[in-house]
Amino acid sequence: MAGSSSGSDVSRPGSDESGAGRRAVITGGSRGLGLAVARRLAASGWSPTICGRDAGALERARLAAAGDGLALNTVAADVTCEESVRRMFSRLDADGPVHLCVSNAGANKPQLLVRRGPEGAVRRHPLSDWEETIRLCLTGVFLTGREAAAAMVARDVPGVIINISSAVRRGAYGQSAYTSAKAGVDALTRTWALELARYGIRVLGVAPGVIDGAALRAPRDDGGRHAAYMNSLREHIPLRRWAGDEEIAAAVCFAADHPYITGTVLEVDGGGVPEHIRT
Ligand SMILES: NC(=O)c1ccc[n+]([C@@H]2O[C@H](COP(=O)([O-])OP(=O)(O)OC[C@H]3O[C@@H](n4cnc5c(N)ncnc54)[C@H](OP(=O)(O)O)[C@@H]3O)[C@@H](O)[C@H]2O)c1
Numbered sequence: 535m536a537g538s539s540s541g542s543d544v545s546r547p548g549s550d551e552s553g554a555g556r557r558a559v560i561t562g563g564s565r566g567l568g569l570a571v572a573r574r575l576a577a578s579g580w581s582p583t584i585c586g587r588d589a590g591a592l593e594r595a596r597l598a599a600a601g602d603g604l605a606l607n608t609v610a611a612d613v614t615c616e617e618s619v620r621r622m623f624s625r626l627d628a629d630g631p632v633h634l635c636v637s638n639a640g641a642n643k644p645q646l647l648v649r650r651g652p653e654g655a656v657r658r659h660p661l662s663d664w665e666e667t668i669r670l671c672l673t674g675v676f677l678t679g680r681e682a683a684a685a686m687v688a689r690d691v692p693g694v695i696i697n698i699s700s701a702v703r704r705g706a707y708g709q710s711a712y713t714s715a716k717a718g719v720d721a722l723t724r725t726w727a728l729e730l731a732r733y734g735i736r737v738l739g740v741a742p743g744v745i746d747g748a749a750l751r752a753p754r755d756d757g758g759r760h761a762a763y764m765n766s767l768r769e770h771i772p773l774r775r776w777a778g779d780e781e782i783a784a785a786v787c788f789a790a791d792h793p794y795i796t797g798t799v800l801e802v803d804g805g806g807v808p809e810h811i812r813t
Contacts, residue, residue, distance in 0.1 A: 552578045552579060552791055553575055553576075553578040553579035553580030553581070554579050555579065555580075555581060556579075556580050556581065556633040556634065557580070557581045557582075557583070557626070557629075557630060557631065557632050557633055557634070558572075558575050558580050558581070558582045558583070558632070558633065558634035558635070558636065558790070559582070559583045559584075559585060559609070559622075559626055559632055559634070559635050559636070559682070560572045560575075560582055560583070560584050560585065560636040560638055561585045561586075561611075561613050561635075561636065561637055561638050561639040561674070561678055562585070562586060562613075562638040562639030562640065563582070563583075563584025563585055563586060563592070563595070563606075563636075563638065564584060564586035564588060564591040564592045564594075564595045565586075565591065565595065565748065566745070566747050566748060566749070566779060567638055567698065567742065567745060567747070567779045567782055567783065568584065568586075568636070568638040568639070569584065569595050570779040570780055570782070570783040571636055571638065571782075571783045571786045571787070572584045572595075572599075572606055573599055573602075573604050573606070573783075574780070574783040574784065574786075574787050575634075575787060575790070576599065576604040576605055576606055577604060578787060580634070581605070581607065582606055582607070583606070583607040583608065583609055583626060584596070584606055584607070584608055584609075585608075585609050585610070585611045585613070585622060585639070586610065586611075586639070587610060587611070587612050588610070589608070589610040592608035592609075592610060593608060595608075596608050609622050609625055609626065613637075613639045613670070613674035613675075613677060613678050614669045614670055614673060614674050614677075615677075616677055619677040619678055619681050620681055622681075623681040623682065623684070623685050626685070627685050627688075627689075631685070631686070631689045631691040631693075632682065632685055632686065632691070632693065633686075633691060633693045633694065634693060634694045634695075634696070634790050635678060635679065635682035635693070635694070635695045635696070636696045636698070636786060636790075637674070637675045637678045637679055637682075637695070637696070637697045637698060637719075638698045639670065639674055639678075640670060640671045640674070640675075640698060640715075640716075641667070641670060641671070641749075642667070642700075642709065642712040642749070643663055643666065643667055643711070643712070644708040644709055644712070645659045645660065645663050645664075645708065645709075645710065645711070646659065646708050647659050647710055659710060659711075663711060664710065664711045666711075667711035667712055667715055668711060668714065668715050668718075670715075671711075671712060671715035671716060671719065672714075672715040672718045672719060672722075675697050675719050675722060676722060679695050679697065679722060679726060679737075682695050683695065683726065683730055683733075683735060686733065686735050687730075687733050687735070690733075692733065692734025692735060693735050693736075694735070694736045694737075694738070694789070694790050695726065695730075695735065695736070695737045695738075696737075696738050696739070696740060696786055696789055696790060697719050697720075697722065697723050697737070697738070697739045697740075698719075698739070698740055698742070698786075699716050699719050699720055699723070699739040699740065699741040699742075699799055700712070700713075700716040700741055700742065701741050701742060701743040701744075701801065701803035701806065701807040702716070702807055702809065703716035703717045703719070703720060703741065704717065704809070705809055706807075706809045706810065707809060707810035716741075719739065720739055720741075720799055723737050723738060723739040723797070723798075723799060724797050727796045727797030727798075728797065731796065731797075736793075736795065736796035737796055737797065738789045738795060738796060738797070738798060738799070738800065739798070739799035739800070740782065740785050740786050740789060740799070740800045740802060741799050741800065741801050741802065741803065742777055742782045742802050742803065743771065743776070743777050743802065743803030743804050743806075743807045744764075744767070744768075744771075744776050744777065744807060745776060745777045745778070745779050745782060746775075746776035746777065746778060746779075747779055750764065750776065762813065763811075763813055766811055766813050767807070767808060767811055770808045770811055771803075771804045771805060771806065771807055771808075772804060772805025772806060773804035773805050774804075775804065776804075777802065777803070777804060781802065782802050785800050785802040788800075
């Protein structure tokens with residue numbers, strides 16, 4: 535059973551069946567890191583359910599995985615909506631216990647706190663952008679973790695909750711809302727690890743560096759400024775490259791299986807991502 539303190543469930547090196555039928559839910563599982571985690575769990579014998587708002591995207595991800603011999607289940611839900619998260623967990627619970635919850639849904643929407651506009655006017659970070667990011671990246675993790683914990687405690691399942699944090703959570707240029715949300719995610723991780731240990735539930739964070747994925751490659755209408763900045767930033771990462779989502783997924787699966795890690799955040803960031811560089 536995931537999270538058992540007996541020490542009997544340490545993943546078996548070389549085995550691709552460490553999940554052995556255990557059930558997992560991964561929010562933000564229709565693409566990117568969440569999908570990589572779900573596919574890796576499925577390859578290890580877990581039964582993962584991927585969650586996202588777009589049912590069509592979930593179904594496409596499920597079919598593509600099935601084509602590769604990996605079985606995924608899907609559930610459409612919005613992690614920013616309390617009722618939607620509760621419905622998701624009651625649907626999951628109808629099929630049995632959930633042993634692992636990966637709170638992965640999140641997005642970064644960079645904004646400077648203030649900036650001088652072209653005519654000298656001072657532009658402010660819109661409150662709506664702050665609230666949107668906090669709602670998704672922090673409240674979403676709170677709602678998901680709360681319902682996962684409630685389901686595990688109700689069924690007396692010594693499960694695991696893994697929250698996806700970020701290497702930039704201590705502050706980073708142009709990211710007031712995202713870094714605040716991710717710092718808050720760390721606080722939830724440590725707090726829940728203390729509160730839930732008595733039920734045998736482990737809680738961990740995984741803090742990725744920059745992932746070489748869709749968000750990084752999204753086209754921008756800025757004359758190449760963002761791409762140039764990111765190229766310079768990459769040279770300041772000690773390993774001088776971005777992370778592959780598979781590498782972060784491997785850390786999540788390690789955390790899911792290791793019975794004696796709780797209340798900590800695994801840094802998977804190539805040695806560190808600078809908070810800001812001057813180009
Ligand atoms: N990419 C990076 O460089 C990087 C670095 C450090 C940390 N991270 C963290 O890693 C996690 C995944 O990032 P990613 O780049 O892989 O993301 P992504 O490719 O943009 O995927 C985001 C996923 O979240 C889902 N989602 C968005 N809003 C949702 C909501 N309200 N309710 C439920 N699902 C929702 C999306 O599906 P729908 O749109 O259909 O809902 C999608 O499946 C995030 O927490 C991010 O902060 C990423």
